Amino acid sequence: MSIKDQFTPEEWVQVMTGPGRVGAAVVAASPSGVTGLVAEARALAEAIREQVSAQGRTPLLEAMAADLLGTPPDPSTLAQEERPRTMEEARARSIEGVRQAVWLVGSKTSPEDAAAYRRLLWTVAERTAQAAKEGGFLGIGGEQISDQERAVLDELRRVIGLETGAGSVTVTHETPPATS
Numbered sequence: 001m002s003i004k005d006q007f008t009p010e011e012w013v014q015v016m017t018g019p020g021r022v023g024a025a026v027v028a029a030s031p032s033g034v035t036g037l038v039a040e041a042r043a044l045a046e047a048i049r050e051q052v053s054a055q056g057r058t059p060l061l062e063a064m065a066a067d068l069l070g071t072p073p074d075p076s077t078l079a080q081e082e083r084p085r086t087m088e089e090a091r092a093r094s095i096e097g098v099r100q101a102v103w104l105v106g107s108k109t110s111p112e113d114a115a116a117y118r119r120l121l122w123t124v125a126e127r128t129a130q131a132a133k134e135g136g137f138l139g140i141g142g143e144q145i146s147d148q149e150r151a152v153l154d155e156l157r158r159v160i161g162l163e164t165g166a167g168s169v170t171v172t173h174e175t176p177p178a179t180s
Helices: 009-029 033-052 059-069 087-108 111-130 147-160
Strands: none
Touching: 009 033, 009 059, 009 087, 009 111, 009 147, 033 059, 033 111, 059 111, 087 111, 087 147, 111 147
């Protein structure tokens, strides 16, 4: 039995989309314009690829890598959700999706897999936030990480289950988060 078999197809989609939702939350917190969005999307993809292909990866990350290299699911078989109307709504939905994915992985996999998944999510969040300067003009001025991005990173740190101190990881949910 593979680790993927521990999840329903809907749960597996939730786990697989967790890294993208982390990146979406950061992007929605402080949209960067076309050039910034391209840089953030590239950073997000590179962070995911790096984490799931790293040496010594866990069974969960191996299963995720296999799915990323395989045939993508048919979009018509996936649950369709209404598009968010505002960036704040997009950020909130993304964070809730991350919360659900973290809970699923924490409740259905080993502590090593759960820790590796949280590291994957945090790496994606940090790299996305650092990918483009915010608030400048034509790349001049601005700051690497905006106040809005810092705020969403703090929220994601809590949702993912990372302590701000010595880098220890804690489980933040004993029961499943609310679903929309």
